[in-house]
Amino acid sequence: MREFSGKVAVITGGGSGFGAAFARHAHSLGMRLVLADVQADALDCEVRALQGAGADVIGVRCDVSSDSDVARLAQTAHDHFGTVNLLFNNAGVAGTGGYLWENSEADWRWTLGVNLMGVANGIRHFVPRMIAAGLDAESGHIVNSASIAGWLCAPLLGVYNASKAAVVSVSETLYHDLRVAGSGIGVSVLCPAFVPTAIFASERNRPAELANAAAPTASQRLARAAGEKAVAGGRIGADEIAAQTFDAIRAARFCVFTHPQIMPQVRARLDAALAGAEPSDPYAGRPAARPRPLG
16 A cells, blocks of 8 residues: 555544554545544544544544454444445553463463454454455555564563464455455554653553452562563654555555564574574564573
8 A cells, every 4th residue: 555645444442652643644645544442542642643633533442452443443434434445443442461370360361362363353354344344455555563572572561472472463364265255455563662651551451350459479570570661762753654564555565574684583583493592582683682591
């Protein structure tokens, strides 16, 4: 997709972070917008800001882990604009770190519900409509937000890593499935490293029924502190990530790696796997970020 003006973009997680940056960039290109977010106040604020800048935009409160919410989002988008050209399955959460054996069932259900099922629900409710509309490579594209954690298995982030690795797999399968279906709709999977956003403040939107009663363990406290430090130290902002993502859409590029300096660690992981060796060190290029041993 090389031309964006007049086309319609749906962006989940549109109230902050990458989602809000995608929305700003899409508006600058003349796109019409549907923003979705589970946090109503943040969503309303972003929609008002875009409307003030002249955008044709609506907001829909949506929990992407809910099948019915995403079905309603798709219906609302099509009722209002008639079509959807660009789908950002972007909503995501972090914060369920620590040793894998200390993560609760609720941690898994919350993280996979948003990060993985949010993408799955978006695919299920939007892609059939996009295919039925006859969209092709010039008129339809899907961007799924994964993470470099989909390629590197850093310690103390097991639940998050699993969710993002699944998004990479789902995105690649979606690409192939669309081709089998005779569709030229484009697919990209966004795999950024640490960027200064509020991702580690995701607990603010965690459902009460999936909250943990127990206090965080030492490993969970360490994971949060390390994650917050890494995010705060990110040198590429969300607006730059958005610009890189739209460049990838124009070029029909599947994998969108935004931090080239981390790619040697990705290659080392793949080389170790092919050699049947022990897993490589995900912090080889950034030893200062490696969590200190506990106990």
